[in-house]
Amino acid sequence: MSNSSIHIVPGVRLAAAAAGIRYRDRDDLVLMELAEGSVAAGVFTQNAFCAAPVTVARQHLEKIPPRYLLINSGNANAGTGETGMTASFETCRLVAAATGVAMNQVLPFSTGVIGEDLPTDPFARAVPGLLSHLKEDGWQSAAAAIMTTDTVPKLASRSFTVDGKRVSVTGMCKGSGMIRPDMATMLAFVATDARIDRAGLQQVLETAAGPSFNSITIDGDTSTNDACMLVATGKSSVDVADAKTPAGQAFRQAVAEVCMELARAIVLDGEGATKLVEIVVEEAQTESQARDVAYTVAHSPLVKTALFASDPNWGRILAAVGRAGVEALDIDKVRIWLDDVCIVSKGGRDADYTETAGQAVMDKEAFTIRIALGKGQAQTRILTCDLSYDYVKINAEYRT
Structure with missing residues (x-):
């Protein structure tokens, strides 16, 4: 999907960088900034060996609305014990120190090889550059940076209008193997400028994930790192909390369509898939x-x-x-x-x-x-x- 067909989401900015965490000569680290006042919902892997960033993201999400999502590819930081937890907390601390937000307002996400310690020095070197390159139209480069065995970036976008005000829903994901859903299987990040509370947003996400991300399988393996996030900045000022209103119905349909398109893209890009x-x-x-x-x-x-x-x-x-x-x-x-x-x-x-x-x-x-x-x-x-x-x-x- 080209940048021209991706709707920006007011209140969301993204940047990608080549941090050298595992890959060379390609972007492998993404920072996603959410405007103050944003709310977030998430669904995560049910794998008992869930990765350190999954544990940290869950903990932080329960305490306070996030301001930054930090996503790396190439290293899953899974099966790494206390060392992995320390590394995940440190990556959050680096972003918090550079931005002035609380450490638990940063959510970490990782994808890649399991069982290898996550180096934090590449994060320390890359964070300043990421902050200086944040932009609303950074979806394409961000989607490419979170890829592992994916062959193409995966993006989807929808918009609708209510009383002359446009609402956007845009998402990206990665995933082409180790795909068998259990509360989402892959990394997916969907954002909207609609206005809704966290409880309502969580319900919308879980409803959309059921027939999309939770109804796909490549190989029957549930990853240690699966996460799907839905964030709402409220910048459009269009209230979509009530599912019975035209705005609420249009919003739920847009989120469902974005999730389904991303889920289909994962199956189409299944490792070596032809059918x-x-x-x-x-x-x-x-x-x-x-x-x-x-x-x-x-x-x-x-x-x-x-x-x-x-x-x-x-x-x-x-x-x-x-x-x-x-x-x-x-x-x-x-x-x-x-x-x-x-x-x-x-x-x-x-x-x-x-x-x-x-x-x-x-x-x-x-x-x-x-x-x-x-x-x-x-x-x-x-x-x-x-x-x-x-x-x-x-x-x-x-x-x-």
């Missing part, structure tokens, strides 16, 4: 049951490699559904489709199915696997991708 596949599960007893089936199919290495090969090997999908743990599954009631091509019914291959029809769907770059369980009315949908040669190569060579 974007939506898995829809219908007629389940509960949504939880539907999601269990969807993720079992999405995480099957055999299904994912068949997707990469464009091989309509429908038996792999059938087998994954059968081992998903659905109690008392009546296989005669199960139906499975590739787009609108029915591949399974009455316990086996659909009578009208042809390999030619299945192949035509599998040859597409994007399609849907739809599964009807015949047990109830609950449903869900998730996004996933294939598993390619490049996925193995990228992850095998990540530290070399």
Whole structure:
């Protein structure tokens, strides 16, 4: 997405710098400044080995509204014990000392290699330059700086008008591997100039994250560093707290669209991915049951490699559904489709199915696997991708 299609968010300024934390000759550190009076909401990883910056960001967010978000790539500062906590606090202290805000008004975020100590000297050298280069239109460079194995920066933006006043919602994220959501999976930062209190903002974020960031999977791995932030500066003076008002409805739709676009961008940029596949599960007893089936199919290495090969090997999908743990599954009631091509019914291959029809769907770059369980009315949908040669190569060579 070009800078011309990104709406600036009054009250938010960004800067990126090449701090040399891990990478050479590329930006790897971002500072995001929030105007005084801004509020913030967040969702974080549920991984028990959550990274030091996740712990620190949570602690700081509970105490006082943030003024700065500090994001580094290349080093996750996870699995680093007390040393990692000390480093995260120190990076916050450096920004606080340079800006005059309280240390807990700085939230740290990290992404990259797990298990390596985070050096703080690069932060000390880079912070002054970051502060001098903060600008409202710094989204593009910031999105590029937070990338690790991503191949493209990921940005999304929306705006709407209420009584002649424009409200903007703009976000960026990174993520292409170690993606399986559990309260957001990746780093994502979404900002708006709408006016809303923190409790309302938290609810909006959690609602938007459900069908977007929490409904994607690349490889079934939940990262140690996942975080998604939604900040509101209030600079537009448009109140969006009430979901029943036109402004409130437009705001929630804009946030949902930005989150969904960013989530789709993560799947499209899955490490080595060549396919974007939506898995829809219908007629389940509960949504939880539907999601269990969807993720079992999405995480099957055999299904994912068949997707990469464009091989309509429908038996792999059938087998994954059968081992998903659905109690008392009546296989005669199960139906499975590739787009609108029915591949399974009455316990086996659909009578009208042809390999030619299945192949035509599998040859597409994007399609849907739809599964009807015949047990109830609950449903869900998730996004996933294939598993390619490049996925193995990228992850095998990540530290070399």
